[in-house]
Amino acid sequence: MTKNIRKAVIPAAGFGTRMLPATKSVAKEMLTVVDRPIIDYIVEEAFASGIEHIVVVIGRGKGVIEDHFDHAFELDTSLRSKNKLSVADKLTSMTPKAGSISFVRQQEARGLGHAVWAARHVIGDEPFAVLLPDMLMVDQQPCIASMVSVYDKSGGNVIAVEQCKPEEAHKFGIVSLSDGADRRITGMVEKPPQGTAPSNLYISGRYILQPEIFDLLENQTPGAGGEIQLTDALIKLMETQEIRPYEFSGRTFDCGSPAGFVNANLHMAMMRPDIAGDIEVSEYTGGYSTL
Template sequence: MSTVKKVRKAVLPVAGLGTRFLPATKAVPKEMLTIVDKPVVQYVVEEAAAAGIEHFVFVTGRNKAVIEDHFDIQFELNETLEARGKTAELANIKAMLPKAGSMSFTRQQEPLGLGHAVWCARDIIGDEPFALLLPDMLMQDARGCLSGMMNLYAQTGGNVVSVEECHPDLAHKYGIVGMGDEVGEGFKITEMVEKPAKGTAPSNWFINGRYILQPEIFDILETQERGAGNEIQLTDGMLRLAESQEFAGYRFRGNTFDCGSKDGFIKANLAFALARDDIRALIEDDLRALIG
């Protein structure tokens, strides 16, 4: 196999309106809703950074400027924290700041689908493989989902998607992959089916919101016809890409929370709070009492 080109850049589509969380998201982007004490999008950026990503490309829309501000220096805040002796809080804020020039922001002027959002990043990504992380999907795993995908990518090259199991009766709700030969912590993908009819799914492994894609996807998305929801669908583009390039599925064994849904958002808050020693003892008994 030829040398596998390093994945240095990641695309984060953050242009969605977050209508499922209205009125909370009327003025606050859904990506800035907090899981315990950090915005959802910060967890995703940290996952990507831990996997070796050097440059982050945010595909934004209107009313999303606060995301850019979040990853910038606030001199007044820093000065206030320092003056009040809040050294721990100041250290946390400084630690989350990206390196200068490591973040880019581009606009998706119209809500034309995930495939279109990815295509909007084409000039910043250039002729390189890239990671795609859906900020709604929050992964809880000691190693990090994208880090595991990077290990598999180093073995397979091509394209890699993260997959996890669902109950077979629910396979019709997801994008499902067909399973081929085992490789590393995953397998070769033989087919991809978006929301297969009940009883026809090739497996119960579904794509869960993390991708490593080759740049040829941009040329495909540029001419991709609109699909489900009258939008340009990424899955349709990947199906065309799979005609000439290989795809592998990385078996993600951690927990996935769909923070674009109210129940997923609440579960994520509980799971991440309970995973923290400084919070678990404060809420564990109260949670049991509430459930009781």
């Protein structure tokens, strides 16, 4: 019998160097997509998928993320004193319930794998989800919710993958799959040399993992960039556990890059009936489609 996926890790300790100079003084996770910080959407996805507790891994200078998810008493009082009740109620409804979100420090920037490992004591001995905070994934059903459905049927580990153009596969972490209806991930390679990728399916920023990954990460030697890479630990995990793919068919925006961030803002704005009619993009782009 599989254990329910109750907890999730959001690694949010990175510097956001691709978004400099904006991230010199602002946490990349707090950059706004329309009128909400990026991480707001990620937390919403997790809770909408049935996650009961979120562990946000932060680093030095990221205390603003903790403040964002706290109850702002002074702001609430000011809004209500000015009879801006709808705004105050909206902010209250978006504040996580007490005990449903916690924060762990990653004292050293040692890579994604190390950031996930830093949450081990809060996660404990149970399977958990990982959501990368700069990957905004939009679909009718939250990506993690769809992955939980796969997990409930098969157990083990599940990784979200997406198709990329074959000529761009060298830019991503690429997986190879077994044949047949019951597909499993049989291999992973980080940024393969151009023309050598085993497929055009890339790892897109959502995972459901078994707790045994923590032991592997604890003893993991540094990999690419001198960092503890999650992919390296997953390759070892495949020796003893199955990893299944979930092919995400919605829209993914890499908000850690300028182009992805702009596209995310355009898409999410055009999906908002209250502001879509006031957005003028055709004179710059020749039209914009949310499809």
